[in-house]
Amino acid sequence: MHVFVTGGTGLIGSAVVAELLGNGHTVLALARSDASALAVKAAGAETLPGGLANLNILRAGAAKADGVIHLAFGNDFSSADAVARAVAEESAGSDRPFVTVSGTPYMPGRISTEADPLPTDGPVGGRGRAVMAVLGLASQGVRSTAVRMPRTVHNEGKGGFAGLLTEIACRTRVSGYPGDGAQRWPAVHALDAAVLFRLALELAPAGTSWHAVADEGDAVRDIAAVIGRRLGLPVEAAPQETYGPLGPIFAIDQPSSSTHTREALGWEPTHPSLLEDLERIQP
Ligand SMILES: NC(=O)c1ccc[n+]([C@@H]2O[C@H](COP(=O)([O-])OP(=O)(O)OC[C@H]3O[C@@H](n4cnc5c(N)ncnc54)[C@H](OP(=O)(O)O)[C@@H]3O)[C@@H](O)[C@H]2O)c1
Numbered sequence: 001m002h003v004f005v006t007g008g009t010g011l012i013g014s015a016v017v018a019e020l021l022g023n024g025h026t027v028l029a030l031a032r033s034d035a036s037a038l039a040v041k042a043a044g045a046e047t048l049p050g051g052l053a054n055l056n057i058l059r060a061g062a063a064k065a066d067g068v069i070h071l072a073f074g075n076d077f078s079s080a081d082a083v084a085r086a087v088a089e090e091s092a093g094s095d096r097p098f099v100t101v102s103g104t105p106y107m108p109g110r111i112s113t114e115a116d117p118l119p120t121d122g123p124v125g126g127r128g129r130a131v132m133a134v135l136g137l138a139s140q141g142v143r144s145t146a147v148r149m150p151r152t153v154h155n156e157g158k159g160g161f162a163g164l165l166t167e168i169a170c171r172t173r174v175s176g177y178p179g180d181g182a183q184r185w186p187a188v189h190a191l192d193a194a195v196l197f198r199l200a201l202e203l204a205p206a207g208t209s210w211h212a213v214a215d216e217g218d219a220v221r222d223i224a225a226v227i228g229r230r231l232g233l234p235v236e237a238a239p240q241e242t243y244g245p246l247g248p249i250f251a252i253d254q255p256s257s258s259t260h261t262r263e264a265l266g267w268e269p270t271h272p273s274l275l276e277d278l279e280r281i282q283p
Contacts, residue, residue: 001025001026001065001066001067001097001201001202002025002026002027002028002064002065002066002067003020003025003026003027003028003065003066003067003068003069003201004027004028004029004030004048004061004062004064004065004067004068004069005017005020005027005028005029005030005045005068005069005071006029006030006052006058006061006068006069006070006071006072006083007030007070007071007072007073008027008029008030008031008040008043008045008071009029009031009036009039009040010071010072011153011155011158011159011190012071012101012149012153012190012193012194012197013029013071013072014039014043014190015155015190015191015193015194016069016071016193016194016197016198017029017040017043017044017045018043018194019191019194019195019197019198020069020198020201021043021044021045023198025198025201026045026046027040027043027044027045027046028045028046028047028048028061028064028065029043029045029046029047029048030047030048030050030051030052030057030058030061030072031047031048031049031050032049032050032051032052037049048060048061051074052072052074052082052083053074053082055082055083055085055086058083058086058087059086059087059089059090062086062087062089062090062091063090065096066096066097067096067097067098067099067143067201068087068091068096068097068098068099069099069197069201070083070087070098070099070100070101070134071101073101081129081130081133084100084130084133084134084137085133087137087142088137088140088142091137091141091142092137092140092141092142093140093141094141094142095141095142095143095206096142096143097142097143097144097145097200097201097202097204098134098137098142098143098144098145099144099145099146099147099197099200099201099204100130100131100134100144100145100146100147101146101147101148101149101197102118102127102128102131102146102147102148102149103118103124103127103148103149103150103151104148104149104150104151104186104211104213104254104256105117105118105119105148105256106252106253106254106256111216111217111255111256111257112254112255112256112257113211113256113257113259113260114148114208114209114210114211114258114260114261115260118131118132118148120132123245123249131146134146135207135209136207138206138207142206143204143205143206144206144207145200145204145205145206145207145208145209145210146208146209146210147193147196147197147200147209147210147211147212148209148210148211148212148256149188149193149212150185150186150187150188150211150212150213150214150215150256151185151186151187151254152185152186152187152188152274153187153188153189153190153193153212154187154188154189154190154274154277154278155189155190155191155277156277156280157277157278157279157280157281159190160187161185161246161250162185162187162223162227162274162278164243164246165177165220165223165224165227166227166231166278166281168242168243169224169227169228169231169233170231172238172242173233174228174233174234174235174236174238175224175225175227175228175231175233175234175235175236176224176235176236176237176238176242177220177221177223177224177235177236177237177238178220178237178238178239178240178242178243178247178250178251179220179237179240179251180221180237181219181220181221181222181224181237182219182220182221182253183219183220183250183251183252183253183254184216184217184218184219184220184253184254184255185217185218185220185223185254185255186213186215186216186217186218186254186255186256187213187214187215187218187273187274188212188213188214188215188269189214189269189271189272189273189274189277191271192212192214192267192269192270192271193212195267196210196212196261196265196267197212199265199266199267200265203265204265210258210260210261210265210267211256211257211258211260211261212258212261213256213257213258213261214258214269214271214273215273215274215275216255216256216257216258217253217254217255217256218273218274218275220250221235222275223274223275223278226275226278226279226281227278227281230278230279230281230282230283231281231283232283
């Protein structure tokens with residue numbers, strides 16, 4: 001397939017571009033700067049200059065492609081809706097795949113699954129509503145699907161919530177964790193997540209959601225322990241305020257499962273777990 005990718009220079013997107021090119025697909029990548037264009041060209045993709053706000057460019061990208069993987073996120077939920085509309089205009093009735101990204105939901109007191117809904121209110125509600133809009137394109141003949149990311153998507157010991165804990169530890173000289181640290185966060189290696197994006201593009205039925213979860217849940221104090229050991233810093237409980245607006249979210253136990261994804265799409269993570277990958281942190 002010729003695949004239009006947004007966000008192809010990011011932590012996840014660069015792995016997705018490599019995964020597609022390594023499996024017989026070609027890639028047209030949105031690039032909003034010269035530096036991004038150079039990076040995607042070096043990876044072997046064709047570039048389409050422009051940003052998420054330029055809907056004509058997005059329509060042109062979608063029109064030229066057999067499928068779309070949308071990973072760019074401008075911290076503006078309305079832009080995600082606009083992207084869905086632009087792609088729909090070009091793809092309606094075509095049965096072409098449109099894969100978007102979100103986070104795994106958390107369900108109080110249990111492990112979340114692919115069948116659980118995304119929150120559509122609260123701090124990340126805008127994201128949930130945008131993803132629902134994309135999945136709703138299924139009724140217009142677009143093979144739209146969503147791949148949900150766990151709290152940490154990592155590569156080379158960096159990325160996601162664990163990456164933020166590392167940055168805060170470097171700054172405060174303490175490897176801290178909120179609460180008692182028993183709360184669990186799920187995780188995946190970016191290279192494994194990239195395989196799932198390709199499988200969703202190739203195989204997933206319209207309107208479905210998938211979990212890119214390799215580790216169902218690592219206790220946050222275990223994550224902090226590796227970070228502290230690698231950086232030579234003490235490992236301690238820290239007040240929630242240390243984490244600013246993320247404090248309440250960091251405190252939540254939010255394990256997630258990918259049993260259905262593994263069974264239905266044949267996805268099997270093969271890259272290092274988060275705790276193994278964090279061993280790559282350099283003091
Ligand atoms: N990493 C995680 O743990 C995680 C967890 C849950 C969900 N997600 C979601 O997964 C997606 C990819 O995440 P990531 O970690 O790979 O992100 P990332 O490393 O921050 O990369 C973001 C990508 O989006 C592009 N981008 C941002 N704003 C843009 C705009 N206005 N116009 C065009 N391109 C724009 C960036 O391009 P430039 O190179 O030009 O900056 C870059 O390619 C995001 O939607 C993110 O919210 C990630």
